[in-house]
Amino acid sequence: MTDPLSYLPLTEPTFYILLSLAPGKKHGYAILKDVRQLSGGRIRLSTSTLYTAIGRLLDQELIERLDEEAQEPGPGLPRKSYALTDLGRRVLEAETVRLQGMVREARLRLREGGA
Amino acid sequence: MKGLYAWLLYLFPKTYREEYGDELQAVFELSLEDAMEAGGLEVARVTLHELFSMPKAIIQAHLRERRKRKMSGKFASRFDFEPGSRNETFAALTPFLFGMVMVFIGYLGRYLTFPLWVQIVFVILFWSTVLGLFLLGSAKGLPRCFLPYLGVLLAIAALLLFNILVNFRLDVWWHRSLGWGNYFNFGNFLWLGLILLVILLLAIAGFVPRFRPFYQRLRDDWTLLSFLLYGTVSLMLLLIFDEYVNAEPFIALSLLMLALGGWFYLRGDAPFKRFLSLQAGLMLSMLVASAGKVFLLTVWSRFQFLNFVLKDELFFNLETWLWLAAIMSLPLLLNLLPHSNRAVRA
Numbered sequence: 228m229t230d231p232l233s234y235l236p237l238t239e240p241t242f243y244i245l246l247s248l249a250p251g252k253k254h255g256y257a258i259l260k261d262v263r264q265l266s267g268g269r270i271r272l273s274t275s276t277l278y279t280a281i282g283r284l285l286d287q288e289l290i291e292r293l294d295e296e297a298q299e300p301g302p303g304l305p306r307k308s309y310a311l312t313d314l315g316r317r318v319l320e321a322e323t324v325r326l327q328g329m330v331r332e333a334r335l336r337l338r339e340g341g342a
Numbered sequence: 343m344k345g346l347y348a349w350l351l352y353l354f355p356k357t358y359r360e361e362y363g364d365e366l367q368a369v370f371e372l373s374l375e376d377a378m379e380a381g382g383l384e385v386a387r388v389t390l391h392e393l394f395s396m397p398k399a400i401i402q403a404h405l406r407e408r409r410k411r412k413m414s415g416k417f418a419s420r421f422d423f424e425p426g427s428r429n430e431t432f433a434a435l436t437p438f439l440f441g442m443v444m445v446f447i448g449y450l451g452r453y454l455t456f457p458l459w460v461q462i463v464f465v466i467l468f469w470s471t472v473l474g475l476f477l478l479g480s481a482k483g484l485p486r487c488f489l490p491y492l493g494v495l496l497a498i499a500a501l502l503l504f505n506i507l508v509n510f511r512l513d514v515w516w517h518r519s520l521g522w523g524n525y526f527n528f529g530n531f532l533w534l535g536l537i538l539l540v541i542l543l544l545a546i547a548g549f550v551p552r553f554r555p556f557y558q559r560l561r562d563d564w565t566l567l568s569f570l571l572y573g574t575v576s577l578m579l580l581l582i583f584d585e586y587v588n589a590e591p592f593i594a595l596s597l598l599m600l601a602l603g604g605w606f607y608l609r610g611d612a613p614f615k616r617f618l619s620l621q622a623g624l625m626l627s628m629l630v631a632s633a634g635k636v637f638l639l640t641v642w643s644r645f646q647f648l649n650f651v652l653k654d655e656l657f658f659n660l661e662t663w664l665w666l667a668a669i670m671s672l673p674l675l676l677n678l679l680p681h682s683n684r685a686v687r688a
Contacts, residue, residue, distance in 0.1 A: 275395055
């Protein structure tokens with residue numbers, strides 16, 4: 228079984244892409260908008276950057292491509308959607324734990340410094 | 343703008359475009375439609391952001407494709423040629439055809455005064471192609487279309503071996519000390535060296551487990567070894583025309599004859615018929631080379647003893663032809679050896 232820790236640390240865009248897919252499958256444009264929203268507008272992925280990341284995550288088997296039609300109706304919508312794989316979810320969880328640990332340590336040190 | 347984006351997508355690798363092209367275009371159009379609602383400034387911001395991030399994405403996509411090809415061996419599988427196919431024929435005849443082109447470029451370069459660097463680039467291109475295709479063929483277990491490349495390298499090894507003997511002044515020792523020069527010319531050691539190398543090659547293929555399948559293939563079809571040795575002829579042609587000026591058209595024509603013989607070999611069915619195709623190709627190429635020497639010596643040169651020189655040069659051609667024909671016939675002996683492995687398998 229692949230060790231999720233071997234994928235860490237994740238880059239910020241990768242983390243947000245995986246996080247965007249945590250609740251369920253999404254198509255490309257929904258991921259793009261969600262990443263912007265999740266990062267408070269800080270990370271604005273271009274279409275080509277998004278699909279470069281998607282391609283890499285597919286290769287790493289952290290996400291999977293679903294061939295079914297996208298749920299939301301509308302003209303010009305991408306036909307494919309993407310979902311987290313089990314490995315992708317475990318990697319996201321491992322990264323969250325790592326970040327939590329970092330934040331906890333940082334808070335502790337800052338509190339010590341401030342005291 | 344949408345049209346421009348669609349056009350830019352062509353800069354991505356084909357497989358990547360097929361996989362993500364429609365999605366990229368659709369997501370870009372949606373981003374643009376959203377930006378339009380926010381105003382002209384947002385449209386400009388989105389457009390510039392897309393355009394500036396594209397070169398990096400294109401490079402990454404190409405690198406990804408390359409990595410994938412490497413991993414799946416797709417690049418190498420492009421060289422899995424069907425026996426008798428056009429691609430196989432082209433790959434097998436490249437040492438002769440490409441050699442022909444190179445000789446012509448060298449010839450034209452002399453008259454059209456190509457800069458030296460152009461000629462150097464072509465020479466590097468030729469040898470790297472031969473070496474690259476040989477390495478690729480080796481990685482694929484040396485299918486028959488890559489055998490002439492091994493022949494070219496074998497000829498280089500034989501020439502190097504011969505040069506070592508000459509550098510140690512063994513030729514002087516041979517002619518002076520033993521006095522056998524009149525009976526056996528020292529130059530024939532080149533051919534003996536080639537025979538020695540063939541035996542060495544067979545020994546390595548037969549005894550090293552890794553090369554056993556190759557040896558087995560040579561035993562199953564002895565003409566493969568003849569075809570391998572056919573590759574040596576292309577280099578020996580250069581030796582025949584050593585120190586000749588304006589010999590390039592004849593070398594090129596001789597190489598064409600070799601390519602013709604090789605073509606018939608690859609198309610032939612019966613082993614003996616294929617063997618004869620190679621011998622015919624060799625004979626035609628040597629005839630052209632001899633005709634070339636006659637032409638060059640009588641028309642271009644100002645030798646005082648023309649008849650003597652011509653006789654000597656034609657004898658050298660005859661000698662080269664007979665040696666090469668004999669060496670290419672050696673595999674017939676291989677066929678006479680008992681097929682022990684086959685018996686075991688049966």
